[in-house]
Amino acid sequence: MRQVMINTDRTVVVVEAADPVPPGPGGAVVTVDATSICGSDLHFYDGDLPLIAPLSIGHEFVGTVAAIGAEVRTIKVGDRVMCSCLAGCGQCDGCLAGDPATCASGVEVFGSGVLQGGQATSVAVPGADFQLRALPDSIDDDAALLLTDNLCTGWTGAKRANVPPGGTVVVLGLGAVGMCAVRSAVAQGAGQVLAADPVAGRRAMAAASGATPIEGPTIPAVMDATGGRGAHAVIDAVALDTTLDDAFGAVRAGGTVSVIGVHDLNPYPVPMLTALFRSITLTMNTAAVHQSWKELIPLVESGAIRTDGIVTHRFPLDAAAAAYALAAERRGDCLKVALQP
Ligand SMILES: [Zn+2]
Ligand SMILES: [Zn+2]
Numbered sequence: 397m398r399q400v401m402i403n404t405d406r407t408v409v410v411v412e413a414a415d416p417v418p419p420g421p422g423g424a425v426v427t428v429d430a431t432s433i434c435g436s437d438l439h440f441y442d443g444d445l446p447l448i449a450p451l452s453i454g455h456e457f458v459g460t461v462a463a464i465g466a467e468v469r470t471i472k473v474g475d476r477v478m479c480s481c482l483a484g485c486g487q488c489d490g491c492l493a494g495d496p497a498t499c500a501s502g503v504e505v506f507g508s509g510v511l512q513g514g515q516a517t518s519v520a521v522p523g524a525d526f527q528l529r530a531l532p533d534s535i536d537d538d539a540a541l542l543l544t545d546n547l548c549t550g551w552t553g554a555k556r557a558n559v560p561p562g563g564t565v566v567v568l569g570l571g572a573v574g575m576c577a578v579r580s581a582v583a584q585g586a587g588q589v590l591a592a593d594p595v596a597g598r599r600a601m602a603a604a605s606g607a608t609p610i611e612g613p614t615i616p617a618v619m620d621a622t623g624g625r626g627a628h629a630v631i632d633a634v635a636l637d638t639t640l641d642d643a644f645g646a647v648r649a650g651g652t653v654s655v656i657g658v659h660d661l662n663p664y665p666v667p668m669l670t671a672l673f674r675s676i677t678l679t680m681n682t683a684a685v686h687q688s689w690k691e692l693i694p695l696v697e698s699g700a701i702r703t704d705g706i707v708t709h710r711f712p713l714d715a716a717a718a719a720y721a722l723a724a725e726r727r728g729d730c731l732k733v734a735l736q737p
Contacts, residue, residue: 399516400716400735401450402440408717413452416512416520421465424524426477430537431457431515432707432734433723434481434545435571436658437507441720444660454515454735455481455506458531458540462518470525477528479521480685481545483511486526494687496526515716517737529689532697539696539703541734542576547703548683550576550633551692553656554584556679557629562587564627566618566646567607569634570598572706572732573656575605577631582606583701590621592642597728601705614639618646627651635659641667649674656681706731713737 397415402408416425431454439445440453458478461471471477483504484496497503507513512520521527531540539547554577559565565586567577570593581589582605590610591602599609610617618627626648632639635657643653644667653676671678695701711719713735723733 397517398713398737399452399513400454400713402447402453403450404447406441406443408441408720410714410716416518418463418465418524419520419522421467422524423465423520423522424461424468424471424528425463425518425520426457426459426479426528427462427518428457428459428514428516428737429476430459430541430734430736431713432541432732433515433719435573438720438724439658439660441724451507451509452513452516453507454513455508456541456544456546457506457514457519458537458544459519461528464524468524471528471530475530477530478540478544479506479514479519480527480529481506481683482685483522483527486523491526491686494690495684496686497682497684515713515735517713526686534697535693538707538734542572542703542706543689543692543696545683545685546572546706546732547576547580547692547701548685548688549573549656549681550578551580551688552681552684553577553631553633553654554580556652556681557581557631557654558652558677559584559586559629561585563629564588564590564622566590566592566614566627566630566643567602568592568614568630568632568639568642569657570595570602571633571726574633575602575706575731577633577656578602578605578607579701581631583695588621590618590627592617595726595728598731601731605702614642615645622648629654631656633657637664640664644671644676647676649676652677652679654679654681707734709733711735
């Protein structure tokens with residue numbers, strides 16, 4: 397098989413490796429049909445997260461089951477499947493609640509150093525009954541790629557933002573995850589979704605997804621749009637210190653700051669005193685994947701939540717270096733790059 401690696405000098409290469417076998421009796425091997433580059437992969441590429449050895453990268457992939465272990469029950473060879481970006485044991489209370497990030501055995505992320513990356517021609521998947529989900533024909537590969545991570549992250553972040561019916565929520569950052577948060581907040585019944593991003597093309601796409609784009613400094617723009625009170629909630633899909641400052645500044649007293657962006661390793665000085673006296677709830681999450689699948693799969697199938705337009709560019713897997721270079725430019729016309737083996 398071939399797999400994408402990021403070297404410690406941040407170069408991206410595609411290398412040959414031994415074909416995977418099912419990791420244990422509960423495991424499976426998936427032949428990858430499509431995989432995508434996530435904003436969190438770019439943290440390794442850009443150098444925000446340290447690399448001590450070449451990394452087999454990628455945690456968003458869909459494909460066809462090529463082999464299963466003797467104890468796998470819910471999927472069979474030949475099934476078209478998607479894989480949760482987060483791997484859990486599948487048996488603890490956290491996994492049974494559908495949130496593998498809270499797995500009692502500790503969550504493992506594909507393509508971050510322990511499990512093989514999904515940007516490859518085939519992937520070994522442990523705990524296949526939990527990690528893999530057979531896909532109906534009505535869900536195409538682009539939608540399924542979003543369901544492996546970004547849409548579940550945005551959906552969970554919007555739920556935890558706890559926007560009252562008809563309330564106002566701000567989404568900071570309109571990359572793939574932010575756009576998924578916009579569509580999730582609209583689908584969950586927010587009255588007004590204010591969408592902020594420095595890139596005009598991304599604001600236009602958020603507008604087409606049901607949001608009201610805001611421009612310029614975020615806090616005054618949110619105050620203008622909310623009669624000076626601030627938003628009921630702010631979803632930060634970037635999590636730079638500057639956007640976190642905007643989130644705490646734009647949320648109204650009693651509101652929620654919901655962080656779904658991936659911060660770097662440096663600490664952020666939470667404005668504790670004002671947040672305490674203003675009764676601000678701070679919540680943070682990655683994707684509660686399986687919980688979200690339960691809610692999102694029917695909505696994606698019925699078209700009640702749209703998945704189109706987010707995968708904007710496609711490259712052959714072997715052109716991964718060019719694909720990373722494009723994704724890292726964060727252009728207005730490029731939300732998400734898919735790789736096809
Ligand atoms: Zn991702
Ligand atoms: Zn677990």
